[in-house]
Amino acid sequence: MDDFYCEERNLGAYFEAEWLEVLRAQGDNTPLACASKPVPDAFVISPFYREVSQFIAACCQQADVAPSHYLEVGPALGRVTYETLRRFPQIRQSWLVEPSQRLLSHCQKLLMTPGCYAFPYIQGLNERGSLVIDTTVIASACQHSEITCINAPFDGKTLTVQADLTVCLNVLDQCQSPLTIMDALKQSTRSGGVLVVSNTYQWQKKHLLDAEDAVDDINQYFETTGWDKLNDTDIGYGFRFNERFSKHFLSHVVGYRKRG
Numbered sequence: 001m002d003d004f005y006c007e008e009r010n011l012g013a014y015f016e017a018e019w020l021e022v023l024r025a026q027g028d029n030t031p032l033a034c035a036s037k038p039v040p041d042a043f044v045i046s047p048f049y050r051e052v053s054q055f056i057a058a059c060c061q062q063a064d065v066a067p068s069h070y071l072e073v074g075p076a077l078g079r080v081t082y083e084t085l086r087r088f089p090q091i092r093q094s095w096l097v098e099p100s101q102r103l104l105s106h107c108q109k110l111l112m113t114p115g116c117y118a119f120p121y122i123q124g125l126n127e128r129g130s131l132v133i134d135t136t137v138i139a140s141a142c143q144h145s146e147i148t149c150i151n152a153p154f155d156g157k158t159l160t161v162q163a164d165l166t167v168c169l170n171v172l173d174q175c176q177s178p179l180t181i182m183d184a185l186k187q188s189t190r191s192g193g194v195l196v197v198s199n200t201y202q203w204q205k206k207h208l209l210d211a212e213d214a215v216d217d218i219n220q221y222f223e224t225t226g227w228d229k230l231n232d233t234d235i236g237y238g239f240r241f242n243e244r245f246s247k248h249f250l251s252h253v254v255g256y257r258k259r260g
């Protein structure tokens with residue numbers, strides 16, 4: 001593989017799942033070309049990003065946290081980053097830790113570089129269409145925050161700072177050591193701050209170094225004292241692989257407040 005996580009042919013799946021919804025909200029109704037009969041947008045867009053962003057905002061409200069420092073681990077193309085920065089104009093510093101250079105470079109185009117960019121979407125099994133997105137409005141919604149991007153896997157040495165809001169979605173079962181990431185996420189969240197984590201429980205030998213690190217409920221990672229549960233839910237999460245074939249997961253999302 002020529003990237004830490006995302007092959008070129010998979011970029012379109014991330015782009016359409018995360019950003020087609022925003023493009024449509026901006027008034028661009030360019031139909032998606034399709035190798036077979038056209039498919040509706042609802043089959044292409046993953047509702048996960050909108051719904052989990054509402055969950056994150058509700059957790060902050062419940063914990064009475066108005067975040068000024070935000071950390072997201074594994075943001076992929078940054079849709080949740082965008083939704084979070086849009087909701088919280090007081091966030092002045094964000095750290096994005098994304099080991100995939102491919103995903104991070106496109107995330108930076110979307111969030112930090114106003115302009116028009118062509119992004120791929122899935123037209124057929126080995127065919128990609130292309131949509132032009134004007135990132136001016138997106139970048140302007142994020143510009144109140146300094147965004148520091150770190151192109152590396154996340155562990156306890158990646159950052160020495162602490163965030164009021166820390167988010168890590170659908171990463172734990174895709175990495176070598178979920179316990180290392182969980183420990184680092186907890187350490188990187190300040191006392192009184194909020195940590196939101198989700199997982200689809202697709203544990204695989206090709207990722208996990210130690211099979212014992214796999215859990216069947218991410219609430220177990222918070223059994224140590226010092227964390228108060230805010231909320232817990234399941235949200236549908238999907239990507240297309242072909243124009244009429246998608247994989248639909250159920251992502252388990254939990255929110256906790258670090259005791260202060």
Ligand SMILES: C[S@@+](CC[C@H](N)C(=O)[O-])C[C@H]1O[C@@H](n2cnc3c(N)ncnc32)[C@H](O)[C@@H]1O
Pocket residue numbers: 004005073074075076097098099100103152153154168169170171174175176181
């Ligand atoms: C299934 S994607 C999820 C992306 C996005 N958060 C979402 O919910 O759609 C998994 C993400 O985890 C990232 N990742 C994998 N191993 C990682 C690690 N050790 N540290 C940080 N991120 C990692 C990948 O680069 C990718 O962005």
